[in-house]
Amino acid sequence: MSKGGGTLVLDAQGLSLQVDGDEQMRARIKAAELNGRRVALSALTPLEVRRSGQAGRRLTFLLSRFDVKPVDEAVLRTAALLLDMTGLDGHECLVDAVVVATAALCVPPVRLVTSDGSHIPKLCAAAHELPQQPAIGLISV
Incomplete structure (x- = not known):
């Protein structure tokens, strides 16, 4: 079996569904995973998906299996550029920009699982315009 590689990035809805x-x-x-892709998410995403009880334990287990990416200087710099390029602002857009910046810095090919049909596509289009950033394919859920 050939391994495709790349990264599947989950936003809050993708992680919540899982x-x-x-x-x-x-x-x-x-x-x-069978195709050799890493499953990754921003370190902010679990905060959007907090759970208690059995679901909280499942979330903790999943986070131990997935690649939780830190919100480091490169992510913050990329997110700020994306917000500037798109003219988006506000709390909701900030979190979306961090998620897309995280995806943009992952190993390509990158696919982002999201239910967002407004901010995320605009941010992904802007990310593709950045030097040496891969296109981010969207998987709508």
């Missing part, structure tokens, strides 16, 4: 046991999300992640 935590809640959504069969389609489970299948996406399993297929990604």
Whole structure:
């Protein structure tokens, strides 16, 4: 079996679906892993998906399996550029920009799982315009 490599990045909705046991999300992640893709997310994403009880334990387990990327200087710099390029601002856009910046800095090919149909696509288009950044494919959930 040939390994495709690359990265599958989860935003809050993607991670939330996985935590809640959504069969389609489970299948996406399993297929990604079988094809040699890393499953990654921003360190901010688990804060958006906080859970308690059994779901909280499942979230902790999943985070131990996934590549949780830090919000470091490179991510912050890239997120700021994306916000400037798109003219977006505000709290919601800031988190989306950090998620897209995280994706832009992952090993290509990169696919981002999201339910956002407004900010994320604009930010991904802007990320593709940055020097040496891969195109980020979107998977809508």
